[in-house]
Amino acid sequence: MKKKVAKYLACPSCKSELALEKSKSWKQDVRTGKLVCLNCNLVYPIISGRPILLTSSAVNEWKSPVSEVLGIAQYETYEDSIKSLNKIGIENAIKIAHNIQSQKPKTTESIETIPSKICGKIKYRESGDWFKCGNRTERLLAFPWESGNQNCSFLAFMEEIQKTQPEILLDIASGGGFGVSQQVYLSKSVKQTIAIERDLKCLGNIQYRFKHIHKENNSEAVAGDVRQLPVLSNTIDTTMMLMGLPEISGITAVLKEVYRVLKPSGNYVMLIPESAYESKEINKDDFIRFTKEVDLFAGHEKFLSDAEKTGFEINVAKQFKEKNGKCRLLISLSKK
Ligand SMILES: [Zn+2]
Secondary structure, three states: OOHHHHHHEEOOOOOOEEEEEEEEEEOOEEEEEEEEEOOOOOEEEEEOOEEEOOEOOOOOOOOOHHHHHHOOOOOOOHHHHHHHHHHHOHHHHHHHHHHHHHOOOOOOOEOOOOOHHHHHHHHHHHHOHHHHOOOHHHHHOOOHHHHOOOOOHHHHHHHHHHHOOOOEEEEEOOOOOHHHHHHHHHOOOOOEEEEEEOOHHHHHHHHHHHHHOOOHHHEEEEEOEOOEOOEOOOOEEEEEEEOOHHHOEOHHHHHHHHHHHEEEEEEEEEEEEOOOOOOOOOOHHHHHHHHHHHOEOOOHHHHHHHHHHHOEEEEEEEEEEOOOOOEEEEEEEEEO
């Protein structure tokens, strides 16, 4: 982590500024240390160069959002979590989810330490060795527009972000960092990029991608929860998100947080699926009712209506038909 990124980062709990303490650097890169909230004194560790701006209640590995709202502890694929939902029954599941949501812990604690196994994974992936295994370099570090497919939604997404000419770019729910690294590679305007992901091992993948395109000096992978963004208010020009919405529980919280961190007239550009997750396991209307009740992605209409309620203006909502017959929407919102 470069010291200069700290001026954009905030305590995810109270949104105040952070001070860097007990840091050890190597070649101007802070490798270990602590970020301490100047207001509430919560402490956040820097592990293998990555700021871990998560509180102890946040989940730090991928979880199906359906499992998450139902409080299911063990790992389930998305499809398995739909099966669990089916077994529980929609009415019962809504009650369980509302009950859990109303019991959110009132006190917030720091994550003081991260298991060494996870630190090892971050380091290994950031070193680039992970990418050298199998044919990952070919598969994961490729550039889709070089294939000549000019009509793809991804390319339109990249262009829409560039149109906003951001200097300070925030990518949320970054996953392995594919979208954000492509944008950073293309952009001529970006001076600082922050990529937020809560699955800690992915931070290594994202940072390696930045290194791979020689942009590691102004691009940082940061551990954070998109419903409690670890970013100061009114600091971001453009927020981008590539197909992250169906992975998130708490869609309205994400909208409020993105609105908060954007500068006035700032943009929120994203690719989203047109419809909510579909499965043979469950009745479509029942699933939509469930997602609406518990604040999961319920399709683009509900999302756009929530965005307007948050205060966003809708500038672009363009449909793309994918090869698999499903549709994606390119959406660009701006903060009024
Ligand atoms: Zn704080």
